[in-house]
Amino acid sequence: MKSKLFFILLILILLALVNIVSADLTCTITSSCSDTVLLYLENEIGGSTNAHAQLANYTPTYSNSVCCNTTGQSISSNCTDGTVFLRLSDITNAHVQDPNNGSLPTIYANEACINTQGISSCTIQSGSCSGTSECLASIASSEGNDYTNAHIGECGDYTLQVCCDTNSPPPVPVPDYPDNEDYMFINRTPFFNWTFAGDADGDPVTFHFELFSDSSLTVIESNQTALANLNYTHNSILDFQSYYWKVRAYDGQDYSAWSATQNFTIQEYVAISLLNADMQFSTFVQNQTDDTTDNTPTPFTIRSFSNTEIDIYNTSANESLWSTQTLNSQYWRIKGRTGSNSYNESGSITSWTNVLSGLPGLINRLNWTVDRDALIDIEVTVPFYESPGTKQASIIFDSEVAS
Amino acid sequence: MKPSKKIIMFTFSLTFVLLFLILSSKTYALGIVPAQKEITLNELSYVYDIRIVNTEDREVVIEMSFEGDMNQHISLSEKNFVIKPNEHKDIQVLINFNSLEDISGGEHVTRILAREMGTVDTNLIAKVGVASKLIIYKSEEGVVLVPTIHASNFIKNQQNKFLLEIKNKGLKDANNVVSVLDVYSNTNSKVWSTTGAPVNIKSKETESVEFTWIPQLENGNYYVQASVLYGDSIQTTTDTFSIGSPKINVDSITSADFKINKINALNIFLSSEWGEPINNVNTKLELANAEKTFFETRLAPVNFESLGKEVVTGYLDTTKVEPGRYKMLITMEYLGKSQLDVFETVITTDSIKIISTSGNVVSEYGNSNDTKESSDGLSTIFLILIIVVVLNIVVITYLIKSKKNKE
Numbered sequence: 001m002k003s004k005l006f007f008i009l010l011i012l013i014l015l016a017l018v019n020i021v022s023a024d025l026t027c028t029i030t031s032s033c034s035d036t037v038l039l040y041l042e043n044e045i046g047g048s049t050n051a052h053a054q055l056a057n058y059t060p061t062y063s064n065s066v067c068c069n070t071t072g073q074s075i076s077s078n079c080t081d082g083t084v085f086l087r088l089s090d091i092t093n094a095h096v097q098d099p100n101n102g103s104l105p106t107i108y109a110n111e112a113c114i115n116t117q118g119i120s121s122c123t124i125q126s127g128s129c130s131g132t133s134e135c136l137a138s139i140a141s142s143e144g145n146d147y148t149n150a151h152i153g154e155c156g157d158y159t160l161q162v163c164c165d166t167n168s169p170p171p172v173p174v175p176d177y178p179d180n181e182d183y184m185f186i187n188r189t190p191f192f193n194w195t196f197a198g199d200a201d202g203d204p205v206t207f208h209f210e211l212f213s214d215s216s217l218t219v220i221e222s223n224q225t226a227l228a229n230l231n232y233t234h235n236s237i238l239d240f241q242s243y244y245w246k247v248r249a250y251d252g253q254d255y256s257a258w259s260a261t262q263n264f265t266i267q268e269y270v271a272i273s274l275l276n277a278d279m280q281f282s283t284f285v286q287n288q289t290d291d292t293t294d295n296t297p298t299p300f301t302i303r304s305f306s307n308t309e310i311d312i313y314n315t316s317a318n319e320s321l322w323s324t325q326t327l328n329s330q331y332w333r334i335k336g337r338t339g340s341n342s343y344n345e346s347g348s349i350t351s352w353t354n355v356l357s358g359l360p361g362l363i364n365r366l367n368w369t370v371d372r373d374a375l376i377d378i379e380v381t382v383p384f385y386e387s388p389g390t391k392q393a394s395i396i397f398d399s400e401v402a403s
Numbered sequence: 404m405k406p407s408k409k410i411i412m413f414t415f416s417l418t419f420v421l422l423f424l425i426l427s428s429k430t431y432a433l434g435i436v437p438a439q440k441e442i443t444l445n446e447l448s449y450v451y452d453i454r455i456v457n458t459e460d461r462e463v464v465i466e467m468s469f470e471g472d473m474n475q476h477i478s479l480s481e482k483n484f485v486i487k488p489n490e491h492k493d494i495q496v497l498i499n500f501n502s503l504e505d506i507s508g509g510e511h512v513t514r515i516l517a518r519e520m521g522t523v524d525t526n527l528i529a530k531v532g533v534a535s536k537l538i539i540y541k542s543e544e545g546v547v548l549v550p551t552i553h554a555s556n557f558i559k560n561q562q563n564k565f566l567l568e569i570k571n572k573g574l575k576d577a578n579n580v581v582s583v584l585d586v587y588s589n590t591n592s593k594v595w596s597t598t599g600a601p602v603n604i605k606s607k608e609t610e611s612v613e614f615t616w617i618p619q620l621e622n623g624n625y626y627v628q629a630s631v632l633y634g635d636s637i638q639t640t641t642d643t644f645s646i647g648s649p650k651i652n653v654d655s656i657t658s659a660d661f662k663i664n665k666i667n668a669l670n671i672f673l674s675s676e677w678g679e680p681i682n683n684v685n686t687k688l689e690l691a692n693a694e695k696t697f698f699e700t701r702l703a704p705v706n707f708e709s710l711g712k713e714v715v716t717g718y719l720d721t722t723k724v725e726p727g728r729y730k731m732l733i734t735m736e737y738l739g740k741s742q743l744d745v746f747e748t749v750i751t752t753d754s755i756k757i758i759s760t761s762g763n764v765v766s767e768y769g770n771s772n773d774t775k776e777s778s779d780g781l782s783t784i785f786l787i788l789i790i791v792v793v794l795n796i797v798v799i800t801y802l803i804k805s806k807k808n809k810e
Binding site for chain 1: 432433434435436437438439452454456458493514516518530531532533534535536556683738739740
């Protein structure tokens with residue numbers, strides 16, 4: 001008893017698996033079709049074995065039909081864009097032949113078709129339909145060549161079976177990043193990604209990505225097919241404007257629908273950092289001068305994390321370093337270090353200049369891609385009458401988009 | 404440049420300590436987006452968001468401020484706030500005008516500046532600021548002209564070009580736009596002026612006007628102002644440029660009474676080709692051959708007037724120098740650049756001959772050749788003198804003999 005139950009359970013599991021892999025198309029030969037008739041058939045006694053065929057649009061109809069349905073898809077026998085699964089010698093009371101065998105002496109003129117999304121081909125196979133194929137009927141001939149001038153029957157009647165490969169189109173990918181309508185996007189070589197639920201048939205899936213620079217989706221910036229991963233990085237630099245993108249999946253047979261079109265707007269972004277915030281000079285005596293040109297102490301390093309060229313348009317100190325000297329004196333000077341190619345030296349201050357409460361134009365056009373560090377040298381000279389003690393001051397580097 | 408440890412200890416004990424510290428140990432980065440926003444005025448109020456980005460792993464305290472001529476019309480939803488680590492803060496910018504008539508035509512730039520004012524856990528001294536530029540265009544009869552003049556570095560007596568770009572940010576086309584270009588020296592004297600051909604500029608488009616110029620002026624810094632005239636409005640743009648580049652020439656080198664194995668004064672005569680003062684010119688003098696440097700000294704800094712001439716004196720120690728061929732390297736540092744001039748130099752026991760790379764002798768001093776020439780001259784004079792004396796003796800002897808014979 002237990003072994004019988006186990007066997008039944010196993011059969012049910014196998015049937016469930018078969019249903020999963022054979023996707024949505026289901027066909028039977030029946031005398032009472034409540035779905036879509038693709039072909040009629042009937043023998044002398046009204047049965048469906050060793051029968052003649054009749055096209056689906058012929059009336060009056062035979063009593064039996066190849067009756068099919070698909071879940072979530074329309075299906076018809078319309079041959080426009082449909083797949084031919086048999087050829088008939090006449091529109092009714094007809095023998096049938098393999099539609100794909102071009103070497104037959106006579107090619108029947110009447111086509112029986114299946115028209116639904118996901119049918120890639122229909123073939124005559126010896127033995128059971130395999131894998132994702134669905135059996136519509138079987139055929140056999142008494143004339144020696146079973147592939148033509150044949151009678152038609154149910155799938156289990158004859159060796160040659162009419163098999164149609166079925167495929168479920170992949171589901172629509174779901175865009176994930178950049179966020180839709182992100183109007184403060186700053187990455188000019190964006191990374192795009194999306195999620196994907198997986199192909200129902202288990203087919204390997206690739207993705208088709210499109211990026212446009214106009215909302216009417218006519219000016220294409222990037223058209224990437226056969227992307228294997230759930231992301232794409234656009235390596236050429238985008239402008240400061242709005243962009244639109246969408247993606248669809250392809251399982252080797254069918255495309256999914258396009259995802260909803262996403263948009264984002266790239267804005268100019270200014271961001272700077274002081275890499276070395278410590279600057280400590282050593283012990284001094286009056287009139288002694290020291291500077292950072294020998295890297296002791298280390299000069300200020302301003303690194304741009306911007307997405308465009310920037311200027312350090314204003315450098316300001318809140319007060320003088322020295323109690324005996326005001327700002328704008330030779331006792332505290334500043335300059336941009338030359339030779340790094342990270343900024344436009346001719347438009348910058350590269351010779352010693354007195355620190356002010358507002359010094360314009362210290363660094364002009366600091367790069368944002370490579371070589372994006374500007375080294376700022378400081379020189380200090382102790383005034384002769386300066387009193388001893390620790391000296392402090394603050395200095396501020398203000399940045400903006402390069403003029 | 405750096406004092407040795409000994410010197411530091413010495414000064415510590417005898418004088419006093421000045422310990423100079425200007426930054427804390429924290430680094431941080433601030434970002435602002437959009438870093439630029441353009442508005443062409445046609446309403447009395449506008450609202451948009453800006454985002455301040457903190458990319459550091461700590462809280463930052465931000466203070467917002469404005470710079471520009473539209474300050475009184477701009478307000479922010481928040482001006483002081485804290486941003487948590489690796490987060491951002493969106494704030495609203497509100498722009499309000501009572502009447503657009505109060506706003507003058509053209510371009511108005513305001514900076515919305517975000518600065519860190521310190522942190523929760525440190526007393527930060529150095530800071531960075533990031534500014535978002537708000538550019539407001541006020542149209543004249545629907546036209547907003549924004550000119551930008553571009554001037555590269557020019558070359559004297561050659562054809563050079565200014566490029567004037569004029570953007571029409573307005574909603575209407577601008578016809579018959581006239582441009583006037585004025586070039587000024589660094590003393591604000593107008594040195595050249597010209598008028599460009601009229602152009603028509605469609606709404607939201609840009610037109611360029613070229614001005615060709617052959618400058619016949621001294622090398623130096625200048626600035627150009629372009630004025631764009633449309634109807635009753637005048638928009639101006641300026642740019643600085645230079646003709647040529649700062650250059651100091653070594654005209655000649657003199658050394659009186661040059662001798663080997665002593666310290667010889669070398670007077671280096673310099674002249675500036677730059678039409679502006681050049682201050683703090685540092686000169687280094689080296690004597691070297693292919694193998695090594697025999698002597699190196701730094702000369703006192705010198706300042707040049709516009710197109711000025713100066714003399715710097717170096718003291719060449721030849722105690723370790725053998726007679727032979729050398730290179731004299733004169734390195735001058737000024738205005739952030741370094742200029743090297745190399746001279747072939749021939750040294751004998753009592754002479755120095757310095758030849759520029761062009762082959763011109765810039766200096767030839769000493770006794771070796773002169774002595775020979777001089778001795779040759781002396782020999783000739785001495786020979787002539789002997790001949791004259793001999794002739795005189797012969798003549799006198801002849802005359803004496805003749806007199807005796809007569810007697």
